[in-house]
Amino acid sequence: MENNVQNLNDVPVAKLSDYGYRDYHVLAKIWKVVSTILVVVIIFMIYLSILIIALQSFNSSSDVLSFNKFTTYWYTHMFDEPSFATPVRNTFIISVAATLISTLVGTLVAVGIHYSTKRFHQKIMLLNNIPLLNADIVTGISIMLIFSLVMKIPGLEYIFGFPTMLVAHMYFCLPYVILNVLPKLKELDSNMMDAALDLGLKPIRALIKVIVPSIVSGILAGLIFAFTMSFDDFVISYYTTGNGFNNLSIWVYSSIGRKGLRPYVHSFSTLVTFGSMVILLAINFFMGKKGVKNGKKH
Amino acid sequence: MNNKFGRLAKPYIIWLYIFAVAPAIVMSFLIFTDMEGLDLANLKMTLDNFSQLGEKSTLIAFKNSFLLSVITTAISIVLGYLVAYKLFRSNFKNKFLILVILILPMWSNILLRTEALANIMESNNIVTTFLNKIFNSNITFPQLRGTYFSVVFGLVVTYVPFMIMPIYNSLEKIDRSVEEAALDLGLTEMQKFWKVILPMSSKGIITGSIMVFLPSLSGFAIPKILGSGNIVMIGNVIEELFNNMNYNIGSLLAMIILVVILFSITIVNKVDKEGEMLL
Numbered sequence: 001m002e003n004n005v006q007n008l009n010d011v012p013v014a015k016l017s018d019y020g021y022r023d024y025h026v027l028a029k030i031w032k033v034v035s036t037i038l039v040v041v042i043i044f045m046i047y048l049s050i051l052i053i054a055l056q057s058f059n060s061s062s063d064v065l066s067f068n069k070f071t072t073y074w075y076t077h078m079f080d081e082p083s084f085a086t087p088v089r090n091t092f093i094i095s096v097a098a099t100l101i102s103t104l105v106g107t108l109v110a111v112g113i114h115y116s117t118k119r120f121h122q123k124i125m126l127l128n129n130i131p132l133l134n135a136d137i138v139t140g141i142s143i144m145l146i147f148s149l150v151m152k153i154p155g156l157e158y159i160f161g162f163p164t165m166l167v168a169h170m171y172f173c174l175p176y177v178i179l180n181v182l183p184k185l186k187e188l189d190s191n192m193m194d195a196a197l198d199l200g201l202k203p204i205r206a207l208i209k210v211i212v213p214s215i216v217s218g219i220l221a222g223l224i225f226a227f228t229m230s231f232d233d234f235v236i237s238y239y240t241t242g243n244g245f246n247n248l249s250i251w252v253y254s255s256i257g258r259k260g261l262r263p264y265v266h267s268f269s270t271l272v273t274f275g276s277m278v279i280l281l282a283i284n285f286f287m288g289k290k291g292v293k294n295g296k297k298h
Numbered sequence: 299m300n301n302k303f304g305r306l307a308k309p310y311i312i313w314l315y316i317f318a319v320a321p322a323i324v325m326s327f328l329i330f331t332d333m334e335g336l337d338l339a340n341l342k343m344t345l346d347n348f349s350q351l352g353e354k355s356t357l358i359a360f361k362n363s364f365l366l367s368v369i370t371t372a373i374s375i376v377l378g379y380l381v382a383y384k385l386f387r388s389n390f391k392n393k394f395l396i397l398v399i400l401i402l403p404m405w406s407n408i409l410l411r412t413e414a415l416a417n418i419m420e421s422n423n424i425v426t427t428f429l430n431k432i433f434n435s436n437i438t439f440p441q442l443r444g445t446y447f448s449v450v451f452g453l454v455v456t457y458v459p460f461m462i463m464p465i466y467n468s469l470e471k472i473d474r475s476v477e478e479a480a481l482d483l484g485l486t487e488m489q490k491f492w493k494v495i496l497p498m499s500s501k502g503i504i505t506g507s508i509m510v511f512l513p514s515l516s517g518f519a520i521p522k523i524l525g526s527g528n529i530v531m532i533g534n535v536i537e538e539l540f541n542n543m544n545y546n547i548g549s550l551l552a553m554i555i556l557v558v559i560l561f562s563i564t565i566v567n568k569v570d571k572e573g574e575m576l577l
């Protein structure tokens with residue numbers, strides 16, 4: 001008995017590596033640190049331009065390439081230049097109008113797609129991808145060509161400007177709303193609608209009272225996407241504007257061309273970034289609260 | 299009843315035919331004609347527009363576009379996957395906040411952002427002067443504006459968020475039990491990643507690649523500002539042609555891009571029938 005135990009101690013003990021396993025513990029730890037640093041660097045790079053814009057906005061010199069002294073002057077004198085105030089106003093008008101119309105129309109269209117035949121569904125989803133994936137420059141030129149032809153109709157010579165830009169923005173905003181709303185509709189219990197109708201609701205009231213509340217998060221996401229795309233758009237606006245109607249992007253583009261960028265533009269941009277961050281965090285906060293409430297209910 | 303709601307989508311398909319399909323027909327027609335702008339009265343049928351494709355400037359622009367957007371996409375896949383994977387593995391599960399982090403930069407003007415990047419690509423710029431003021435030093439950056447590096451850098455940082463989101467979405471759909479099964483069956487963490495997770499998230503990679511590749515291929519503002527005239531991409535050529543009212547050759551080049559895009563759309567439709575990866 002005793003002999004056996006002693007012998008066992010002499011027997012070489014197999015290590016994990018003998019079974020083909022290798023110890024990656026140290027490597028895994030190093031990788032964890034390295035990858036975390038990399039992720040932070042990448043996020044930093046995504047935000048690099050925003051940080052530079054912020055730095056430029058506090059620059060007392062109007063030379064964008066050299067920092068002189070720290071100042072908040074530009075924040076209080078943002079719209080002193082009237083040529084800047086107009087494009088900013090236009091940008092807001094266009095993107096708010098395009099977003100609201102697209103959200104409303106897009107939601108209705110999504111409901112329509114949801115209740116249509118499978119073939120129609122596939123066809124419309126294929127076409128719906130075109131505005132989403134098409135190159136901005138091709139979309140811009142396409143819409144410009146259509147409006148150039150429409151312009152040949154007598155009485156419509158001066159459509160280029162606000163109306164054309166609004167239509168163009170709606171064109172590329174609608175797919176975002178539809179793609180955000182459709183998945184929510186799919187999660188919907190199809191009996192709910194039937195129940196509402198059986199209980200005597202008119203279809204439109206049923207839509208507002210039953211469907212819309214259950215897809216509101218999709219509508220909201222679509223709205224945010226649409227606004228993001230519309231507010232930031234340059235290329236499509238550039239091709240569909242006319243008659244002196246400018247938005248911020250077009251104004252910035254021509255300012256870069258004639259080296260006319262002044263720090264008040266950067267102040268405006270920084271305020272927009274900060275403002276939108278606050279709004280989005282607020283939305284997140286309230287959505288989070290609502291989520292908890294719903295969770296308790298069920 | 300359902301048909302009544304189904305009718306709501308009908309006007310939209312007409313709208314799509316007008317703005318998405320009709321222009322392609324108009325452009326295909328313009329390719330074979332020669333006129334100033336859209337002066338339909340003085341229109342000539344011709345095949346001369348195709349000779350532009352042999353021009354050296356066009357070929358260089360195409361080469362630059364394809365090369366730079368392939369490089370941009372490749373870098374974005376690696377970096378985007380890393381970020382998406384780390385976010386997915388972290389305890390940070392608030393998808394809305396992740397989305398916010400990624401789309402927030404897009405709320406400031408893209409041209410202003412590109413111009414800001416171009417700014418720090420100069421040897422003496424806002425950051426060096428700022429640092430030199432604080433530390434009383436004499437730092438300069440390398441002069442990068444106008445190089446391929448600056449254009450690729452601009453493209454990657456602008457479009458990598460479009461890669462992160464689809465990959466994150468596809469990672470989220472992987473069933474936890476599949477991963478457990480892989481480990482139970484004796485795969486190491488490394489093998490599990492290469493053999494299980496990566497193939498299962500390939501949908502997201504494909505969608506993300508297209509979302510990055512297409513805007514990089516066709517963009518004209520980023521190469522114009524960051525390339526400062528040295529690097530001409532196909533978007534710049536098209537812009538120039540349309541500014542000079544040369545709609546015919548412009549349409550030809552635009553149609554080539556459109557064909558690439560339609561090809562990509564069919565791929566997206568194959569891998570992602572409901573468009574659920576896109577957002």
